[in-house]
Amino acid sequence: MTTENTPSPQENFEQNRLDVLNNLKIYLSIEEELVFMRLLYSSSSTTLRQNYGLKRNEIEKILKIKGDDAFLSFMERVNLVTGRYFQVVYDDKRDRAVVLMRVPxxxxxxxxxxxxxxxxxxxxxxxxxxxxxxxxxxxxxxxxxxxxxxxxxxxxxxxxxxxxxxxxxxxxxxxxxxxxxxxxxxxxxxxxxxxxxxxxxxxxxxxxxxxxxxxxxxxxxxxxxxxx
CATH class of the missing domain: 1.10.10.10 (Winged helix-like DNA-binding domain superfamily/Winged helix DNA-binding domain)
Structure with missing residues (x-):
């Protein structure tokens, strides 16, 4: 008879969050996935200190898009895919887009x-x-x-x-x-x-x-x- 360790709710949450990241390529283009990962990296306070996130023109340059409709469409689609565990937000006052990580x-x-x-x-x-x-x-x-x-x-x-x-x-x-x-x-x-x-x-x-x-x-x- 063998016994298995049942994952805790926290462990399940962490695993599900990793699964979302691993499955990004299914729902997003290569460029969109790149932007999300750069946002995730640059939203870390231990990484870039006060230079959090990316400017809108940096995102548009990578995605080769222009205009509010295209930019908001990208934001909405990324949040649709990752929204249970992450949230991408854009602050026009500071001209910064960042990724917030939802936690229990x-x-x-x-x-x-x-x-x-x-x-x-x-x-x-x-x-x-x-x-x-x-x-x-x-x-x-x-x-x-x-x-x-x-x-x-x-x-x-x-x-x-x-x-x-x-x-x-x-x-x-x-x-x-x-x-x-x-x-x-x-x-x-x-x-x-x-x-x-x-x-x-x-x-x-x-x-x-x-x-x-x-x-x-x-x-x-x-x-x-x-x-x-």
Whole structure:
């Protein structure tokens, strides 16, 4: 009698994700597969630091396409093939396309603690809703109610994981002030469903999707997203 090890849900998820990558050639052309793999590689914060993703003209040059219709068609088809485990997004404000990797909720909770997530949401609100160009560290410290030295160190420590996953980057403004700016990755980390729950919690009432998108200025998201 032999016994077999049953794969865990996490192992199944990882294997399915690898299967999607192995099967890209079935659904995409050689050029499209190349673009996706370059996006995947260049979306790694440990690889290119602050130069995440690819510019639109770089993608169009490889695919030999021009115009919004051709570009959006490529994005939609790639997301149709990979959408369960990956999401390709384009941020026209920053002119960057990146690949976001979907992870199970349990894995997401081990990547960012609640303090880091709160700081990211704070920066998202400041920069995407209030249109601030950057967020000062002093603002984060003041608005979170901490002003002593140890609390400042803790805030910086909670921002570090956001830098390591490529969600935020340091923004140079002066030698005496420290500031941070969202990257394309950071802007698109929050799903519509997560933002809806966050806003409903603060408003203490249920909101329609249109109200949430209007509040967070998200009118250009045409693909359904899974919950964070």
């Amino acid at each position: 909720a349990r894995e997401a909770k081990t990547t960012l603690n609640k303090e880091s997530l709160a700081i990211l949401l704070y920066m998202f609100y400041q920069q995407e809703v209030l249109n601030h160009e950057f967020t000062l560290l002093d603002q984060v410290i003041a608005d979170f109610g901490h002003e002593n030295y140890n609390a400042t160190r803790k805030m910086v420590a909670n921002i570090k994981p956001l830098e390591s996953i490529g969600a935020v980057e340091k923004y140079d403004i002066s030698a005496t002030e420290e500031a941070y700016k969202l990257t394309t990755i950071g802007v698109h980390m929050f799903s519509d469903s997560f933002l809806r729950r966050t806003l409903e919690f603060s408003q203490e009432r249920q909101l329609s999707k249109e109200e949430v998108l209007k509040f967070f200025k998200r009118y250009n998201l045409y693909l359904k997203e899974d919950e964070l």
